[in-house]
Amino acid sequence: MPECLVNGVRLHYEEHGQRQEGRAPILCIHGMSSSGLVWGPSVAKVAALGRTIVYDRRGCTRSERPEPYTTSIAQQADDAAALLRALDASPAVVIGRSYGGEVALALALRHPETVRALVLLEAGLVNLVPEAKAWADGVLARVLAAAEREPSDAAKALVHEILGEGGWEKLPAPLQSMFTGNSPAVVAEMRGGFLEAEPEELAKLGIPVLLVASAESPPAFRQVVAAMGAAIPNARTALVPGGHLIDLAEPAVLELVATAIQGTSTQAPNR
Structure with a gap:
């Protein structure tokens, strides 16, 4: 079982797909309460595009959970950065769902050299919208x-x-x-708190960003996606069917990833 010692904690990870010269790797960051297992067969569809890394964040399922256990978005983002560096997988196209999307965004803000593009599946940057x-x-x-x-x-x-x-x-x-x-x-x-980032910080993101919301999720997620889309210069948005557990292999996601791993700035269209 592949493990990597990252910031003093053993993280379980898996690699799928093939390394290809000139193509960025893909990193998938799962949400709260889950693990890399939650992506299921959709990983294979993403890995068809290139080298794909999925991992269990610290404290989750197959990765180490220190006792007593406390954590934060910043710590999780620093783990992701250290994992990318340890696996020689930076910069990467980073896909994050929900809390994992907050981690992915924090990764881009804290360690911009590690991220080539972002795909955020209902990341809850709720400080942007009071409701x-x-x-x-x-x-x-x-x-x-x-x-x-x-x-x-x-x-x-x-x-x-x-x-x-x-x-x-x-x-x-x-x-x-x-x-x-x-x-x-x-x-x-x-207990570690939600990610907070102001529009001024988001405006500095100079990478392609795809923001995905679901039509059947709580309205707060769509409100946040709209606010993030207005704040991030290179952002595109997509509205997909289904609930909060948005499929990693949604067509809009695959389209963005396919272009971003080649270093182009073409993005999935608004939907």
């Missing part, structure tokens, strides 16, 4: 309250908030088990 921030604060309070009552319920409570009534029950049993096992990571990540 979204109020909603996210409510989610945080309810999930932490559930964890106080029963620590292993943190992930289930989070899924209920994000996917809605019946969302947990629709998940396959292996996903439910993985999410439940990551409940301590959910608590640590929520």
Whole structure:
């Protein structure tokens, strides 16, 4: 099982696809409560474009979870930067979903030399939209309250908030088990706080950025995507069907990645 010692923590990672001269690698960063396993067969579709790295963030599933466990977006972004450097995979086209999208954005802001392009699947930069921030604060309070009552319920409570009534029950049993096992990571990540970045910081991003929102997710995500799209000069947006667990292999994502790994600035069109 491939592991890499990063900032004092062992991270599990996998490599798919082939290294190709002149093409940037692709790094996939999963969201809260999950792991690299959550991407499923979609990894193969991305890896058909080139070298693709998926990993479990610190505290999640197959990677090390220090005890006592605390973390932050900044720490997670620094881990991603160190992993890219250790694997000689920088700069990369970075895809992040939800909390993983916040990590990907923080990576680009903190370590710009490691990122060639960004694909953010409903990254929750909620400080840009007061209504979204109020909603996210409510989610945080309810999930932490559930964890106080029963620590292993943190992930289930989070899924209920994000996917809605019946969302947990629709998940396959292996996903439910993985999410439940990551409940301590959910608590640590929520206590570590959301990413905050001002429009002035986002305006300095000089790389291609694709912002993807889902038509069936809570409205806060679409509000945030719109605000981020207005702030980032090179951003394009795409609205896709389905809920928050946006497919890694959405056509808009594959289109952006296919051009960005070659170092061109062509991006997926607005949809």
